[in-house]
Amino acid sequence: MFNNKPQYIAEVSHVSKEYGLTRVVNDISFNINPGEIFGLIGPNGSGKTTTIRMLMDIIKPNTGDIRIMNEKMNEQSKDKIGYLPEERGLYRKLTVFQCLVYLATLKNMPANIAAEKADDFLAQTDMLPHRNKRIETLSKGMGQLIQFITTILHEPQLIILDEPFTGLDPVNSNKMKEMIFTLREQGKSIILSTHMMNEVEELCDRILMINKGQSVLYGKLQEIKSQYPVNSVFVKSSDTISDINSVKEIRENGRYQELILKENSTPQMILQELLDKKMDIKKYEIGVPSLREIFIQVVEQNK
Amino acid sequence: MNKILLVTKHELGQTLKKKSYIIMTLIFPILALVGIAGYGLIQSLTQGLVTSAEVIQAGYVDEVGIFNIPIEQSNLSLISYTSEEQANIALTQGDIEKYFIIPADYFDSGIITLYSTENDLDISSETRSQINNFLLVNMNNAFADRLDEKTLLRLEKPIQTINTILLDESGQPATDQGSIGTFVISIIFVVLLIIAIFTSSGYLLQSMIEEKENRIIEILLSSISSLQLLVGKVIGLGIAGLLQVVFWFITGFGLMQLASTQISGISDIFTFTPRLVILGITYFILGYLLYAILMTGVGAIGSTARESQQLSGIFTIGAMIPLWLLNLIMLKPDHVIARIFTFFPLSAPSMVILRLGLTDIPTWELVTSITIMVISIVISFLVAAKTLRAFLLMYGRRPTFKEFIRSLRQA
Numbered sequence: 001m002f003n004n005k006p007q008y009i010a011e012v013s014h015v016s017k018e019y020g021l022t023r024v025v026n027d028i029s030f031n032i033n034p035g036e037i038f039g040l041i042g043p044n045g046s047g048k049t050t051t052i053r054m055l056m057d058i059i060k061p062n063t064g065d066i067r068i069m070n071e072k073m074n075e076q077s078k079d080k081i082g083y084l085p086e087e088r089g090l091y092r093k094l095t096v097f098q099c100l101v102y103l104a105t106l107k108n109m110p111a112n113i114a115a116e117k118a119d120d121f122l123a124q125t126d127m128l129p130h131r132n133k134r135i136e137t138l139s140k141g142m143g144q145l146i147q148f149i150t151t152i153l154h155e156p157q158l159i160i161l162d163e164p165f166t167g168l169d170p171v172n173s174n175k176m177k178e179m180i181f182t183l184r185e186q187g188k189s190i191i192l193s194t195h196m197m198n199e200v201e202e203l204c205d206r207i208l209m210i211n212k213g214q215s216v217l218y219g220k221l222q223e224i225k226s227q228y229p230v231n232s233v234f235v236k237s238s239d240t241i242s243d244i245n246s247v248k249e250i251r252e253n254g255r256y257q258e259l260i261l262k263e264n265s266t267p268q269m270i271l272q273e274l275l276d277k278k279m280d281i282k283k284y285e286i287g288v289p290s291l292r293e294i295f296i297q298v299v300e301q302n303k
Numbered sequence: 304m305n306k307i308l309l310v311t312k313h314e315l316g317q318t319l320k321k322k323s324y325i326i327m328t329l330i331f332p333i334l335a336l337v338g339i340a341g342y343g344l345i346q347s348l349t350q351g352l353v354t355s356a357e358v359i360q361a362g363y364v365d366e367v368g369i370f371n372i373p374i375e376q377s378n379l380s381l382i383s384y385t386s387e388e389q390a391n392i393a394l395t396q397g398d399i400e401k402y403f404i405i406p407a408d409y410f411d412s413g414i415i416t417l418y419s420t421e422n423d424l425d426i427s428s429e430t431r432s433q434i435n436n437f438l439l440v441n442m443n444n445a446f447a448d449r450l451d452e453k454t455l456l457r458l459e460k461p462i463q464t465i466n467t468i469l470l471d472e473s474g475q476p477a478t479d480q481g482s483i484g485t486f487v488i489s490i491i492f493v494v495l496l497i498i499a500i501f502t503s504s505g506y507l508l509q510s511m512i513e514e515k516e517n518r519i520i521e522i523l524l525s526s527i528s529s530l531q532l533l534v535g536k537v538i539g540l541g542i543a544g545l546l547q548v549v550f551w552f553i554t555g556f557g558l559m560q561l562a563s564t565q566i567s568g569i570s571d572i573f574t575f576t577p578r579l580v581i582l583g584i585t586y587f588i589l590g591y592l593l594y595a596i597l598m599t600g601v602g603a604i605g606s607t608a609r610e611s612q613q614l615s616g617i618f619t620i621g622a623m624i625p626l627w628l629l630n631l632i633m634l635k636p637d638h639v640i641a642r643i644f645t646f647f648p649l650s651a652p653s654m655v656i657l658r659l660g661l662t663d664i665p666t667w668e669l670v671t672s673i674t675i676m677v678i679s680i681v682i683s684f685l686v687a688a689k690t691l692r693a694f695l696l697m698y699g700r701r702p703t704f705k706e707f708i709r710s711l712r713q714a
Contacts, residue, residue: 053521056524056525058521058524058525059692075527075528078525078526078527079526081525083521083522083525085518085521085522085525087518087521088518089514089517089518089519089520089521089522090517090519090522091517091519092517093317102309102313103522103526105309106306106309106310106523106526106527107526108305108306150522
């Protein structure tokens with residue numbers, strides 16, 4: 001039987017964007033699967049926001065092709081996407097409810113349904129008491145939560161969140177993470193653009209790392225991490241560790257010592273040396289490279 | 304189309320609720336009402352003094368041949384003259400203060416011509432009413448037994464219009480026939496038109512700047528195109544401006560009726576002819592569209608509200624040109640310079656309205672002026688849409704001229 005479900009929610013193929021002589025995005029390709037959280041990461045000025053704006057059809061690419069749910073990007077495609085931009089803003093003079101309904105109707109949602117949904121979301125986020133308050137009277141965190149609701153109110157299939165946790169306190173940050181997970185469970189696809197690597201590790205299934213407008217890492221998070229060799233071990237010992245041949249550097253890390261491996265050394269070789277020296281080892285842990293370390297390493301390599 | 308309508312409704316709703324819009328709409332009729340009431344008060348206070356002490360000596364020349372009973376009235380004494388020359392001599396000798404001619408075609412036109420060395424605004428409503436009585440009594444007397452339709456019509460309204468001709472001390476028509484009334488009212492009308500255009504286009508600019516400063520613009524552009532946004536805003540705020548102008552026209556018409564009971568002859572000086580209303584509204588719409596689009600396009604470049612307003616302020620100069628040329632236009636409304644600025648799109652709305660109060664602008668001039676404005680609007684719209692697309696998301700700095708040109712090519 002023919003399956004109408006799109007294979008990808010978004011397909012970006014060989015997209016480039018130039019401003020004058022500067023190429024800010026250079027031949028980038030990636031796909032977004034249904035029901036995944038996709039991390040778009042990169043240092044400041046790497047081309048993340050430009051890529052997102054092209055994906056939203058706010059700016060046109062010079063070359064390349066963007067398809068949303070099997071259709072070439074067009075004005076109607078915008079209704080299928082929810083977008084939380086990094087530069088946030090709402091109509092300050094409107095009430096929370098008016099603002100939510102107006103922005104949802106701009107996404108082609110009928111006003112009566114938008115009104116119902118707005119009340120549902122406000123109730124879910126404990127914001128119902130603020131329904132008829134003007135946006136300008138809300139705190140920054142509340143405003144950000146309302147902005148997040150405007151992004152998802154019209155039930156988009158693809159949700160793009162550009163630095164969604166910036167400025168949120170831990171409580172609201174957790175609330176938003178829960179909502180993101182719920183959206184994934186509902187089968188929505190989420191693009192999470194951020195430079196906070198811990199958030200990416202916590203939330204994302206796959207990532208694309210951009211540096212200087214070019215794609216430098218693309219794939220499943222665990223696969224990418226496994227491609228990067230172990231370069232340190234954490235040891236908890238009552239003895240003072242020193243003079244280990246396989247170790248390049250020893251870092252005091254509170255109750256642990258972090259041993260940085262020499263090139264061609266392995267954690268097994270270090271463990272053997274420690275045992276040979278009859279050291280009292282209470283804990284021995286292989287240090288998997290964090291995404292942050294991979295990020296720094298990749299950016300440094302591309303300098 | 305649906306999204307354009309949504310933006311239109313949103314902008315219109317927000318603007319109609321704005322305090323500044325409501326105040327601006329009501330302030331001019333209220334000021335005019337206060338002015339009329341004040342004038343009426345002053346006149347009634349001074350009229351009592353004049354009527355008790357002075358009797359106006361006026362002459363008349365009857366070219367119809369039936370107005371021969373110079374009835375005595377409280378403060379108007381009428382003297383009949385057989386020719387205009389005789390009446391003019393009497394005026395220059397100071398025997399009379401003014402005279403009027405009842406022309407041969409009076410029954411058809413209802414127009415009488417008043418000659419005076421004083422300004423026409425000084426004809427009090429009482430004097431006008433007494434001339435009216437004089438005509439009525441004489442017509443009743445002459446046609447009591449043979450009333451035809453034309454006579455009945457005249458009896459209903461003896462004076463259709465009083466044309467006034469200002470004479471100098473030697474009894475010759477004064478060089479400057481432009482009466483104070485026409486002069487002032489034309490300017491008031493132009494100023495109101497300029498205010499309406501700039502208020503509406505100012506709201507559009509303000510709304511665009513606010514959305515850029517509030518950073519909501521990126522959310523809007525992720526839902527609709529910059530072109531849809533611009534069209535929706537232009538229509539919404541244009542309707543708000545048009546409602547303001549229509550309100551001013553309606554209240555202006557009512558106030559003119561009210562004023563005519565206080566200030567004799569004011570309705571003769573400046574009437575709301577269909578031509579004036581149609582051209583007034585046409586030029587408001589064209590002027591608004593042109594200024595709104597230009598101001599928004601340029602406003603999008605500014606990095607702050609103040610900068611955008613400064614940049615867009617350049618265009619206001621165009622609308623002010625006719626006011627700078629006021630002396631020339633009042634003396635020679637068909638002068639070549641006045642015509643040039645009738646065709647220049649930025650000055651056309653105010654120049655046309657100013658000239659309309661003083662002269663009959665040939666139809667070809669109006670057609671040419673409107674055509675040039677429409678072409679300018681289309682070109683401005685295309686450029687503004689590109690500017691919005693290129694610069695609405697540029698925060699914190701203004702593009703250089705090079706960047707501006709390059710972006711227009713790329714957008």
